[in-house]
Amino acid sequence: MKETESEELSSASPSCCPPGSHSAAPPAEAPGCQELEENRDMEIKQVTLHKRSGQKVGVLTAEVVSSCVSNLGRFGSGLHHLYHHLSLPSQDLSNVSVLSKYVHLEMLELPHNKIKDLSCVSHMPYLVTLDASHNEISSFFGFQPPMNLKEVNFSHNRITKMEDLSAYSSLCNLDLDYNSLSEITGLEQCFKLTRLSVAHNKISRISGLHSLPLTHLCLRGNQLERIEGLENLKCLQFLDLSLNRITSLSGLLNLHLLGSINLEKNMISEIQECKHIHDIFLLRDLNLVGNPVQDQPDYRLAVIFLLQHLTVLDQEKVTVEEKVSSVNQFDPPLDVVAARDHMTHLVYQLMQPQVLYDRCCSSMRPIWLIMLLRTNHAI
Structure with a gap:
């Protein structure tokens, strides 16, 4: 008798509403509600066992949906x-x-x-x-x-x-x-x-x-x-x-x-x-x-x-x-171009050989001597 009542409740909820979800009948006040819930859980376990044992493999049931x-x-x-x-x-x-x-x-x-x-x-x-x-x-x-x-x-x-x-x-x-x-x-x-x-x-x-x-x-x-x-x-x-x-x-x-x-x-x-x-x-x-x-x-x-x-x-x-x-x-700006050109010329200049001629050295007088001669002449 309890299993029949459980099946009726499950079939009465095709609109995705499992047993006991309607507000018109609060499950806490229904007689035998706890027993119905236990029976439903038992049925779900049985479905799971049937699935594992090869029965109804791949077929979705209302009991599984409700859970x-x-x-x-x-x-x-x-x-x-x-x-x-x-x-x-x-x-x-x-x-x-x-x-x-x-x-x-x-x-x-x-x-x-x-x-x-x-x-x-x-x-x-x-x-x-x-x-x-x-x-x-x-x-x-x-x-x-x-x-x-x-x-x-x-x-x-x-x-x-x-x-x-x-x-x-x-x-x-x-x-x-x-x-x-x-x-x-x-x-x-x-x-x-x-x-x-x-x-x-x-x-x-x-x-x-x-x-x-x-x-x-x-x-x-x-x-x-x-x-x-x-x-x-x-x-x-x-x-x-x-x-x-x-x-x-x-x-x-x-x-x-x-x-x-x-x-x-x-x-x-x-x-x-x-x-x-x-x-x-x-x-x-x-x-x-x-x-x-x-x-x-x-x-x-x-x-x-x-x-x-x-x-x-x-x-x-x-x-x-x-x-x-x-x-x-x-696309470098002008200041960057100028800086690069200056760097290029500087590097190029440093790479040129520096020659110091002997005739320049013989004719040059120390600057302190020139300044001394000018001072004595003024005196």
Whole structure:
């Protein structure tokens, strides 16, 4: 009889509200509440044992959900309390269809599992944050769009193609690292997207970004050879293009809000390429570690001279002394030029042989003798 009552309470809470969470029935006053809680804990232990023994492996149950939800908050008129966050990392899950009953979730975290299907998210209209990283998902947003979905993490999955996301108008942060994407598409109508990361994919050409309000863009570890398709990203502040095959910086001319550029381990070989970003006055951090340009003579001082507003170059702080030295070397002021000329002439003069002729010595009288003769003559 007690087990039946426990099952009824568990099934009566599909809105992410485990037994005893409703304010209308305080658990402290319910008869036999302590016994029900003990029975529920016993059932959870049994589920865990079944999982270890090989039964129902990978299938998420309501009992497990009720033990993992958090962040209790009010809902509707304020008379009901519901749990809004669910985190199930590293649970070896492959089937999470039971989550379709938990319609009031706002944050769902399912990283490091074996999930292939996320259609249950279609029943979560209030979902704001979704973390499905490190799974086996191949379908791109294979669910109906929640109206307030803002952050999505699909990194370390098996996605091969991006599709139209115009229905996800609230999307602000999208992480697609470590997939198999060959191009960026479907983001044209995501007018709130500010952070996009597609690192370690197979992208060979930057496209599909148009006039998005991106402030952070990560294209690390792809197959890019040129910087293109960024000219309309007027809000871009942080750009990561490391671990590619880029040879020129010509595609960064009009990005006047850029403050950080990471070009580590590319193929930039000429210092003159820095002239393309000379007019980006907000640029403070530039990383060219692992590029052939570092082998050029006076590389660091030359880059600092071209980009006087830098504060960090190659992950090392730019000092005031380096800035002064770069100016003195490549465009010295007049007083420095005069000082150098004087030093050059002085050194050249000292290097010339000094000759003292004998006839000069024989005709010269000691100055004290001349002064004595003049004094006697006056007397």
